[in-house]
Amino acid sequence: MNARRDRLVLAGVTLLAVASSLPPLSTLLMRLMLTQMLVQIPLIFLAAASWSVHIRWPETRWIQWNAQGAPGLLFSAIVLTFWMTPIALDHAAADSLWETGKIASVLAAGISAGISWRLGSGVAHAFYVGNMVWMTVTAGMLYQESTERLCNAYLWNDQAITGQALVGVSVVLGVTWMLELAGSNVRLLPQKRSAIPSGRGGGTRPPRF
Amino acid sequence: MTRTLIATLAVLTAGVLAFAGLTRGFTVLTAESARRRAVADAPIRIPELVGIDQQGKRRRVFDTADHCVVIVDFIYTRCTSLCSALGSSYQQLQSAIEAQHLEHAIRLVTVSFDPEHDTPAIIQEYGARLHANPDLWTILTPIDPDAMRRSLNVYGVVAIPAPDGQFIHNAAFHIIDRYGRLARIIDITQPNAALLAARRLNGAP
Numbered sequence A: 001m002n003a004r005r006d007r008l009v010l011a012g013v014t015l016l017a018v019a020s021s022l023p024p025l026s027t028l029l030m031r032l033m034l035t036q037m038l039v040q041i042p043l044i045f046l047a048a049a050s051w052s053v054h055i056r057w058p059e060t061r062w063i064q065w066n067a068q069g070a071p072g073l074l075f076s077a078i079v080l081t082f083w084m085t086p087i088a089l090d091h092a093a094a095d096s097l098w099e100t101g102k103i104a105s106v107l108a109a110g111i112s113a114g115i116s117w118r119l120g121s122g123v124a125h126a127f128y129v130g131n132m133v134w135m136t137v138t139a140g141m142l143y144q145e146s147t148e149r150l151c152n153a154y155l156w157n158d159q160a161i162t163g164q165a166l167v168g169v170s171v172v173l174g175v176t177w178m179l180e181l182a183g184s185n186v187r188l189l190p191q192k193r194s195a196i197p198s199g200r201g202g203g204t205r206p207p208r209f
Numbered sequence B: 001m002t003r004t005l006i007a008t009l010a011v012l013t014a015g016v017l018a019f020a021g022l023t024r025g026f027t028v029l030t031a032e033s034a035r036r037r038a039v040a041d042a043p044i045r046i047p048e049l050v051g052i053d054q055q056g057k058r059r060r061v062f063d064t065a066d067h068c069v070v071i072v073d074f075i076y077t078r079c080t081s082l083c084s085a086l087g088s089s090y091q092q093l094q095s096a097i098e099a100q101h102l103e104h105a106i107r108l109v110t111v112s113f114d115p116e117h118d119t120p121a122i123i124q125e126y127g128a129r130l131h132a133n134p135d136l137w138t139i140l141t142p143i144d145p146d147a148m149r150r151s152l153n154v155y156g157v158v159a160i161p162a163p164d165g166q167f168i169h170n171a172a173f174h175i176i177d178r179y180g181r182l183a184r185i186i187d188i189t190q191p192n193a194a195l196l197a198a199r200r201l202n203g204a205p
Helices: A002-021 A025-030 A033-054 A061-082 A086-094 A096-119 A122-145 A156-181 B002-022 B031-041 B082-099 B120-129 B145-155 B191-201
Strands: B050-052 B058-060 B069-075 B106-112 B137-142 B159-162 B166-169 B172-176 B181-187
Touching (some): A002 A025, A033 A096, A033 A156, A061 A096, A061 A122, A061 B002, A086 A096, A086 B031, A096 A122, A122 A156, B031 B181, B069 B082, B069 B191, B082 B106, B082 B191, B106 B191, B145 B181, B172 B191, B181 B191
Parallel strands (some): B069 B106
Antiparallel strands (some): B050 B058, B069 B172, B159 B166, B172 B181
């Protein structure tokens, strides 16, 4: 029953992510900084990450290039940070080529995060989540603090609200990860279904950390 | 492990390069400051923009025949904040140009980006209110909205319509050299710097 629910959630997120990357919804979401940063980008990222967790990637030699998922997680963190800077958001809002590049890179960042998260140990996860929380808080503070508009495409109060929302999201991200660390059922990313036995703690699944 | 290290370094290098490209070598964080730097590094040719001035005459924003450096700003007359600051800066610039006898070297041009409301009659009234000397300071309302949009794009001016006929917009002194190229963008808080840059572009020491 949980597998069915997960499939439904995945389908829903995917549908929303596809819709938010294409007009008319993308045009609507790009009108506000808040919806570009906190709806469109996260949806695309989450859909890509969820898919790459579910797909059974062939365990080939390329994994040697991505031990602990380190370069993959680093790539994902860099891409997400890139799209938090006011200049990149402004370019995406003004230029459809930039917007296409944004969607493609966030998609790649999500896939990369999904693959690499499973390969990573607690240290890799701590690096990734810590980095994302830190960057999101910093961006959020910058947007709240600034007395001038940082994006020509967006209004000042939109910017301030986005700043508050970014800090809120980073708190949720941090708390979720801590709950996961503490062993609760909360997960930052869905676990691969087939690898999870029905009872917790049993089976042949490698330890998470 | 070595392979992972190589991959990590490659990703890191690519990331640093991408950020350096985005921020013009880690010097800018906003599109506005990036634009100012880009223009100062390599002046860009501006598209032709024709409008009706405060005397009801057709004029171009820039005309090679004038042999003048032009300081351009973009406003709308109903504006109550940024544009009034720009208006008084332009009055100061006008006095400075007259005092330094630079009338034949530097021209001032104010362009409305709200031609729908800012008709020639309103432009005339606006010019009179600011005591603009028409020989020196041209106030224009563009004729062709498409040409206006193209121009705003090149100058890097973004005007977002807001309620009650207001706009949220960025503002600056845009300095056009004698060859019709946008050569400097200077912050509206620095009219003296704008005048100095205009004099330099005109060959004055």
